Amino acid sequence: xxxxxxxxxxxxxxxxxxxxxxxxxxxxxxxxxxxxxxxxxxxxxxxxxxxxxxxxxxxxxxxxxxxxxxxxxxxxxxxxxxxxxxxxxxxxxxxxxxxxxxxxxxxxxxxxxxxxxxxxxxxxxxxxxxxxxxxxxxxxxxxxxxxxxxxxx
Amino acid sequence: xxxxxxxxxxxxxxxxxxxxxxxxxxxxxxxxxxxxxxxxxxxxxxxxxxxxxxxxxxxxxxxxxxxxxxxxxxxxxxxxxxxxxxxxxxxxxxxxxxxxxxxxxxxxxxxxxxxxxxxxxxxxxxxxxxxxxxxxxxxxxxxxxxxxxxxxxxxxxxxxxxxxxxxxxxxxxxxxxxxxxxxxxxxxxxxxxxxxxxxxxxxxxxxxxxxxxxxxxxxxxxxxxxxxxxxxxxxxxxxxxxxxxxxxxxxxxxxxxxxxxxxxxxxxxxxxxxxxxxxxxx
Numbered sequence: 001x002x003x004x005x006x007x008x009x010x011x012x013x014x015x016x017x018x019x020x021x022x023x024x025x026x027x028x029x030x031x032x033x034x035x036x037x038x039x040x041x042x043x044x045x046x047x048x049x050x051x052x053x054x055x056x057x058x059x060x061x062x063x064x065x066x067x068x069x070x071x072x073x074x075x076x077x078x079x080x081x082x083x084x085x086x087x088x089x090x091x092x093x094x095x096x097x098x099x100x101x102x103x104x105x106x107x108x109x110x111x112x113x114x115x116x117x118x119x120x121x122x123x124x125x126x127x128x129x130x131x132x133x134x135x136x137x138x139x140x141x142x143x144x145x146x147x148x149x150x151x152x153x
Numbered sequence: 154x155x156x157x158x159x160x161x162x163x164x165x166x167x168x169x170x171x172x173x174x175x176x177x178x179x180x181x182x183x184x185x186x187x188x189x190x191x192x193x194x195x196x197x198x199x200x201x202x203x204x205x206x207x208x209x210x211x212x213x214x215x216x217x218x219x220x221x222x223x224x225x226x227x228x229x230x231x232x233x234x235x236x237x238x239x240x241x242x243x244x245x246x247x248x249x250x251x252x253x254x255x256x257x258x259x260x261x262x263x264x265x266x267x268x269x270x271x272x273x274x275x276x277x278x279x280x281x282x283x284x285x286x287x288x289x290x291x292x293x294x295x296x297x298x299x300x301x302x303x304x305x306x307x308x309x310x311x312x313x314x315x316x317x318x319x320x321x322x323x324x325x326x327x328x329x330x331x332x333x334x335x336x337x338x339x340x341x342x343x344x345x346x347x348x349x350x351x352x353x354x355x356x357x358x359x360x361x362x363x364x365x366x367x368x369x370x371x372x373x374x375x376x377x378x379x380x381x382x383x384x385x386x387x388x389x390x391x392x393x394x395x396x397x398x399x400x401x402x403x404x405x406x407x408x409x410x411x412x413x414x415x416x417x418x419x420x421x422x423x424x425x426x427x428x429x430x431x432x433x434x435x
Contacts, residue, residue, distance in 0.1 A: 057341075057343075059336070059344065068337065070335065071335075071336040071337075071340070071344045072344065073344050073345045073349075074336070074342075074343045074344045074345060076343070076353065078352065079352075099341055100341070139348075139374075140345055140346045140348065140349055143346045143348070143370070143371070143374055144334050144345070144346050146370060147307070147334065148276065148277070148367070148368040148370050148371050149276060149277035149278075149305075149306060149307040149311065149334065149367075149368065150307065151181070151233070151235050
């Protein structure tokens with residue numbers, strides 16, 4: 001069986017991370033599973049975890065009253081779910097639901113925040129990685145908002 | 154099998170073609186099958202070429218050929234009904250005659266890409282001009298490397314060629330990834346813009362040729378993503394669209410910098426048009 005340390009070290013998100021940092025992160029990590037169609041996180045709930053997806057697909061949803069939830073993005077193997085644990089008020093902004101059976105590594109955000117405060121080199125390494133993801137998703141969202149496939153009259 | 158374009162005929166002379174089928178693809182998009190009223194063998198064409206389709210009494214439209222280049226006795230076009238002329242075209246009853254000029258323009262580099270991996274990136278109705286290339290690669294599977302098809306559309310209802318996408322994915326060494334900008338709850342596939350699919354495509358930059366067709370904004374973002382993945386500028390091709398009239402570079406309606414889209418394109422090597430893509434005035 002693969003150790004958590006090995007899984008974290010091999011995950012694309014943490015590629016190139018110093019071994020000593022990986023060991024620090026392992027103490028905040030655990031293996032989790034979600035059945036298809038179950039919620040992994042819900043808008044408004046405290047955001048104290050993030051997930052490294054190892055298997056399956058997750059839909060990030062926006063809830064709209066009297067409408068079916070709107071899936072705004074899907075995340076899959078090798079991707080990260082959740083960054084609200086990084087910034088106050090530490091609350092989820094969206095729902096996330098397992099589209100099929102999902103296996104992931106859950107990282108305790110509170111635990112990691114404490115370690116990042118104690119060790120700023122670790123904090124910088126983690127933030128750099130999240131900043132890249134946030135930048136990519138912002139670019140995708142902007143493109144999505146342009147609605148480029150709509151008919152231009 | 155080598156593909157060739159039809160021998161040049163008077164490009165300004167429309168030939169009568171009979172409408173054999175009009176199939177509904179989505180709420181506003183239809184695929185027309187036309188058969189020559191005069192030429193039993195029809196006209197051969199290169200994947201990526203287009204024709205000027207003339208609806209008598211209404212007008213003439215540039216439409217990319219979306220059918221199989223190996224079956225040139227029938228010309229197939231996928232048309233989005235967005236204005237008077239396109240509406241008239243897709244409303245033609247079976248048996249009616251329309252005028253066809255062409256095939257015209259430069260197509261995808263299907264012959265020059267033999268032996269290489271083919272990366273097809275399509276957005277919305279942009280899949281239509283790429284479909285002949287996909288047919289050609291699949292019919293000549295051994296002559297090409299991997300075929301990767303990345304397709305983005307607006308919503309499940311606006312996906313083109315749904316059944317074919319599924320059947321293409323069953324071919325050897327073929328990866329088909331589809332994404333939607335807005336997925337309903339019934340949609341179990343990917344949601345996000347087409348550039349988000351690249352992380353799932355196993356690209357080998359040195360041996361790949363990318364061919365892109367879709368809205369220009371989408372193509373710009375796709376080229377950047379391909380650059381990030383290490384593809385060279387001369388291994389990227391785009392199909393451009395402008396207001397075409399004559400179809401043969403006489404009238405200048407479709408002038409794009411030093412090029413005429415109808416004559417020099419619609420397919421261009423990225424390297425050739427890269428500086429023009431970021432010009433507001435064009």
